[in-house]
Amino acid sequence: MIWQYKTSGIPDELFERLPGIPLTKKEVRLLILSALRLEENSVIWDVGAGTGTISIEMALLCPNTKIIAIERDPDVANLIKKNCDLFQVNNVEVIEGNAPHCFTNLTPKPDRIVIGGGKSVKDILLKVWDYLPSQGRVVAMASNLENLYQLSEGLAQSRACNIEVVQSSINRLETRGLSQVFAAIAPVFILSGEKIS
Numbered sequence: 001m002i003w004q005y006k007t008s009g010i011p012d013e014l015f016e017r018l019p020g021i022p023l024t025k026k027e028v029r030l031l032i033l034s035a036l037r038l039e040e041n042s043v044i045w046d047v048g049a050g051t052g053t054i055s056i057e058m059a060l061l062c063p064n065t066k067i068i069a070i071e072r073d074p075d076v077a078n079l080i081k082k083n084c085d086l087f088q089v090n091n092v093e094v095i096e097g098n099a100p101h102c103f104t105n106l107t108p109k110p111d112r113i114v115i116g117g118g119k120s121v122k123d124i125l126l127k128v129w130d131y132l133p134s135q136g137r138v139v140a141m142a143s144n145l146e147n148l149y150q151l152s153e154g155l156a157q158s159r160a161c162n163i164e165v166v167q168s169s170i171n172r173l174e175t176r177g178l179s180q181v182f183a184a185i186a187p188v189f190i191l192s193g194e195k196i197s
Contacts, residue, residue, distance in 0.1 A: 002087055008033050008057050015051055016082050018075060023051045024116070024141070027170045028188050033057060035139045035164065035192040036112050040064050043108045045131075047099045047124060048072075048116035052080035052092070059089035067092045068106060070099055100127035109133070115140035115151075122150035129158045132195045142189040151191045160193025 003010050009026050017023060024032070032054060036044070041064050046055045049069035058067050069092055071077040077096040084092045095102065100123060109131050115124055115138065125140060132138065138160070142148035155163055167189050171182040 003060065008061060010053070010057060010087075012053075014086075015053055015056075016079060016086060017051060018079050021050060021076055021079065022117075024053050025170070025185050025188075027185070028141070028168050028190070029054055029057055031166060031168060031190050032114065032139055032141070033061070035137075035166070035190055036114065037137060038062050038065070039111065042066075042111040043068070044112040044114065045070060045106065045110040045128070046114045046116070047128065048118050049080055049094075050076065050116055052083040052094075054114055054116070055080065055092045056083055056087050056089055059084070059091050060087065063089075063091060065091060066108065068110070069094045070097055070102060070106075072096070072098045100124050103127055103131060106131075111136055113138045117141055117143060117147060121147050122154040125151060125154035126157060129154075129160075129195065134195060134197045136195045137192060138195075139190065139192040142191065143186065148189050148191075151189075155191060155193045158193070158195075161196045162192075162194045164192045166190045 040062050044067045046069045049071045055067045055069040069080050077094050080094045140151050170185040174183045
């Protein structure tokens with residue numbers, strides 16, 4: 001098995017990649033997993049799953065949880081399947097579809113939702129909110145000011161409770177020539193909120 005540990009934080013280089021497809025960095029994944037407050041025997045939707053890194057980390061942590069990874073691009077959806085095979089997870093279902101239009105056909109309904117980004121993050125957040133039960137949680141990422149604003153507005157419109165916003169500021173030690181330097185990873189905002197009704 002490629003990752004035999006019980007802890008999260010799979011090194012980025014262990015995942016299969018496609019050129020131009022972003023990968024959520026290891027340290028950011030740890031913050032997202034913490035914000036999700038995962039529970040066993042639940043259902044999680046990973047909207048805009050990209051390479052599948054978050055879905056796979058959740059699948060390994062909670063083997064009795066069903067994860068639905070939603071991705072619009074067929075090549076990227078196939079990449080998620082390859083990564084699931086690589087890490088030998090069988091509790092991730094990959095759905096090829098456009099969010100938020102594909103939500104009506106998805107079952108079962110989610111207890112937790114991860115939103116990975118995109119142009120219409122506010123629309124996705126507002127639509128997906130209706131599928132959450134009371135005590136359900138949404139965690140979303142924003143890597144630019146526009147998405148941060150849209151997600152903040154969407155959480156306010158949804159009347160989300162217990163809202164948290166964290167900005168990652170991560171530096172990694174890298175070797176450059178004969179020196180070791182700290183290189184910054186692009187900052188990401190992680191927003192989370194809870195539905196209480």
